[in-house]
Amino acid sequence: MSQPRPITEGSTAHRVYRYVPWAIFAFIAITAPFWAAHTPAFSIGESTLTFSLGNLNHAVAYMVGVLGLGILVGYNGQISLGNSFFMGVGGYVTATLVTDDGWSFLATLVVVLPVCFVIGMLIGLPALRIKGLYLALTTLGLAAVFPSIVRMEQLRDRTGGANGKRIESDLDAPGWVPIEPIGDFLSSIPLVGEWAYGEGVSGREADAVWVYLLLAALTAAAFWVARNLIYSRPGRSIIAIRDNETGAAVNGVNVPMTKTLTFGFSAMLGGLSGTMYAMAIGFVAPDVFGINLAIFLIVGLVVGGVGTLSGAIIGGIVIVFVPVWSAQIESVPGVPERFLRGPTGLFILGVLLIVLTFFLPGGIVYGMRKIRARFVQIVPDRQVAGDDVVVATGDATGGKMSRHGGKTALDVDDDPTLPDDDPHEEQAKRILDRDDGAESAPVSAPAQQTNQGETT
Amino acid sequence: MELFLARLFDGLSSGATYAVIAVALVLIYKATTLINFAQGELAMLGSFFAYILAIEQGIPLYLAIVLAMLLSAVLAAGIERVLIRPFDPADHLPLVIITLGLFLVINAVAGMIWGFDPRSFPRMFPEGDVWSMGIARLRWYTVGTMATVLVLLVLLTLLLKKTKIGLAFRAVSSNLESSGLVGVRAGPTLQFGWMLATAVGTLAGALFVADPFRQLDPTWAQRVLIFAAAAAVLGGLDSLWGALAGGIILGLVESMVVGYVDWIPNQMGLAAAVVAIIIVLVIRPNGLFGSKAVERV
Numbered sequence: 001m002s003q004p005r006p007i008t009e010g011s012t013a014h015r016v017y018r019y020v021p022w023a024i025f026a027f028i029a030i031t032a033p034f035w036a037a038h039t040p041a042f043s044i045g046e047s048t049l050t051f052s053l054g055n056l057n058h059a060v061a062y063m064v065g066v067l068g069l070g071i072l073v074g075y076n077g078q079i080s081l082g083n084s085f086f087m088g089v090g091g092y093v094t095a096t097l098v099t100d101d102g103w104s105f106l107a108t109l110v111v112v113l114p115v116c117f118v119i120g121m122l123i124g125l126p127a128l129r130i131k132g133l134y135l136a137l138t139t140l141g142l143a144a145v146f147p148s149i150v151r152m153e154q155l156r157d158r159t160g161g162a163n164g165k166r167i168e169s170d171l172d173a174p175g176w177v178p179i180e181p182i183g184d185f186l187s188s189i190p191l192v193g194e195w196a197y198g199e200g201v202s203g204r205e206a207d208a209v210w211v212y213l214l215l216a217a218l219t220a221a222a223f224w225v226a227r228n229l230i231y232s233r234p235g236r237s238i239i240a241i242r243d244n245e246t247g248a249a250v251n252g253v254n255v256p257m258t259k260t261l262t263f264g265f266s267a268m269l270g271g272l273s274g275t276m277y278a279m280a281i282g283f284v285a286p287d288v289f290g291i292n293l294a295i296f297l298i299v300g301l302v303v304g305g306v307g308t309l310s311g312a313i314i315g316g317i318v319i320v321f322v323p324v325w326s327a328q329i330e331s332v333p334g335v336p337e338r339f340l341r342g343p344t345g346l347f348i349l350g351v352l353l354i355v356l357t358f359f360l361p362g363g364i365v366y367g368m369r370k371i372r373a374r375f376v377q378i379v380p381d382r383q384v385a386g387d388d389v390v391v392a393t394g395d396a397t398g399g400k401m402s403r404h405g406g407k408t409a410l411d412v413d414d415d416p417t418l419p420d421d422d423p424h425e426e427q428a429k430r431i432l433d434r435d436d437g438a439e440s441a442p443v444s445a446p447a448q449q450t451n452q453g454e455t456t
Numbered sequence: 457m458e459l460f461l462a463r464l465f466d467g468l469s470s471g472a473t474y475a476v477i478a479v480a481l482v483l484i485y486k487a488t489t490l491i492n493f494a495q496g497e498l499a500m501l502g503s504f505f506a507y508i509l510a511i512e513q514g515i516p517l518y519l520a521i522v523l524a525m526l527l528s529a530v531l532a533a534g535i536e537r538v539l540i541r542p543f544d545p546a547d548h549l550p551l552v553i554i555t556l557g558l559f560l561v562i563n564a565v566a567g568m569i570w571g572f573d574p575r576s577f578p579r580m581f582p583e584g585d586v587w588s589m590g591i592a593r594l595r596w597y598t599v600g601t602m603a604t605v606l607v608l609l610v611l612l613t614l615l616l617k618k619t620k621i622g623l624a625f626r627a628v629s630s631n632l633e634s635s636g637l638v639g640v641r642a643g644p645t646l647q648f649g650w651m652l653a654t655a656v657g658t659l660a661g662a663l664f665v666a667d668p669f670r671q672l673d674p675t676w677a678q679r680v681l682i683f684a685a686a687a688a689v690l691g692g693l694d695s696l697w698g699a700l701a702g703g704i705i706l707g708l709v710e711s712m713v714v715g716y717v718d719w720i721p722n723q724m725g726l727a728a729a730v731v732a733i734i735i736v737l738v739i740r741p742n743g744l745f746g747s748k749a750v751e752r753v
Contacts, residue, residue, distance in 0.1 A: 141682045141726075141729065144678070152724075347564035347565060
């Protein structure tokens with residue numbers, strides 16, 4: 001293996017390296033609905049796998065749910081399995097407000113977000129005393145209870161009881177959004193346009209594309225807020241609690257307050273995800289938000305990467321498309337056909353959960369970072385080193401005091417320039433930080449130890 | 457009075473089955489301080505083993521249950537060796553994830569092999585009542601389940617207190633490191649704990665679905681897991697007899713509260729269990745009979 005190619009920070013190459021993948025990702029994310037609108041299909045053997053826009057919308061809705069869980073489990077270290085509960089609350093509140101009271105979908109967020117935040121905080125309060133496995137157990141119980149709550153006779157008028165509730169409102173594409181022209185434009189791209197984007201979109205397809213764009217905008221907003229939270233001072237408190245609760249408390253982090261608020265924030269994202277589910281599917285049913293969804297969220301988190309934000313994108317796609325595709329597979333050589341008619345999706349997700357925990361504990365995002373590190377290495381520009389110093393020590397050390405400038409490491413946002421007495425150490429730190437960023441430290445921290453911790 | 461007795465007997469009968477699965481959870485918790493989220497599914501699998509052996513292979517029911525217990529114990533030994541032992545017992549998240557993965561896999565495999573149609577499990581105890589007064593019927597099933605639980609707990613207590621492997625088990629559960637220093641091999645001992653717990657779980661599964669009012673399908677264990685966990689937490693997660701007490705209390709609470717308090721709907725038994733877990737963990741984290749946990753910082 002050759003040495004990774006060094007890229008100097010701040011150089012043109014670095015800028016290209018940073019922004020071009022982002023641009024490609026944004027392009028794919030925005031044009032995906034135009035591609036998926038006419039349900040592209042792939043043939044594998046005798047089976048045909050489809051990629052429908054409805055499933056894509058579903059996946060986008062789940063991404064936010066996985067993101068919310070990831071903040072609580074991956075960054076704050078509170079093992080919660082109950083986020084499906086908040087998704088259920090969000091989904092049902094939206095369903096009833098839209099259908100029974102004639103609200104618009106987005107307006108229901110005004111109710112859903114605060115309600116879920118408050119319920120999350122209330123459940124976060126006992127979580128201050130209940131930790132680790134006990135918390136996992138309690139929250140799993142919560143997830144199991146949700147279906148029986150919405151089936152209650154007293155709530156039947158609002159929830160539709162065991163049959164679920166159809167949402168009688170359509171999200172139609174408004175006239176001012178040029179969805180059809182964009183579709184026509186994409187399919188007029190020479191060579192690949194018609195192959196990838198077909199004949200453009202119209203009518204109902206355009207409405208589905210509009211739903212996707214709304215969901216994508218909400219998702220982008222959720223990720224933006226989550227990212228800013230994690231990279232801010234409260235975010236470092238959240239991470240410090242995960243790494244060492246006592247250490248965080250000693251360094252002035254208000255542990256109960258931070259944990260409760262994190263629970264609330266996570267629940268709020270869960271509620272948003274539920275609302276998005278209602279927008280995407282147009283139907284809510286009790287068993288959608290049961291114990292299986294609770295575990296699926298964990299699968300999404302682990303597959304994407306515990307302690308990463310971007311892993312939630314992969315996680316949402318996996319937990320929707322794996323069951324869909326495995327239901328579409330009709331024959332696999334060497335496997336009796338009747339096994340393929342059962343819950344193969346559950347089986348694959350369960351196996352994924354176990355296999356990834358063994359072989360890729362940081363999930364797919366961590367795996368991609370490892371591959372990337374083989375090819376390129378971001379090195380700081382020596383001439384300007386020491387100018388724009390941002391050392392995220394809060395992550396790794398759990399909020400140790402930093403002597404520099406007499407501030408705590410938790411203040412890194414406005415940390416003054418570090419003195420030049422230890423340039424090597426600083427350089428090393430900067431390389432470490434820049435290479436995988438504050439985001440990746442958690443990936444390796446809790447998960448990697450596990451494989452090495454061979455017990456006797 | 458009749459109604460009260462009827463509810464009392466209902467509560468006892470479901471409480472006893474919760475108690476047996478709770479005992480399985482307690483065994484694993486004692487050994488590894490791990491809550492096995494797949495315990496219910498393992499019990500479900502074991503109940504299917506017993507069903508297949510008894511109905512399709514024509515083996516007498518009691519022998520079939522014993523064979524199913526052995527079979528599931530072997531399976532558990534493999535699971536422990538391959539999936540659990542490589543991980544650091546102090547790091548909870550990967551173990552929770554692994555047991556959740558097992559939960560999904562076992563559930564899916566059972567669904568793929570046996571389908572989701574409900575089947576009726578053969579009767580383990582004679583039909584009819586031991587004693588009855590109006591609508592209050594003390595069924596043979598209730599008596600038989602209670603008796604089985606008591607015998608099981610006595611046997612387990614003897615096993616843990618009087619045998620060498622029981623001594624090793626208690627040594628490992630009290631202190632992993634020190635037990636290694638005095639020559640107890642932790643790995644096989646924990647494996648033994650898993651085997652024992654899963655065999656007990658299989659017995660519990662068979663007892664649970666042997667109730668004439670219940671049926672066997674791959675989903676029965678999902679609800680029961682929460683009840684059993686609530687029973688185990690209530691009794692103190694490391695106390696075998698506490699699990700029995702917790703199970704009975706929970707069964708009684710379920711039948712009495714839901715029966716007597718009008719505004720609580722029928723399906724809220726599960727919610728009552730979850731509320732019980734939360735209250736116990738917040739107010740008395742060691743449960744009724746658990747040993748006090750000392751936390752060092």
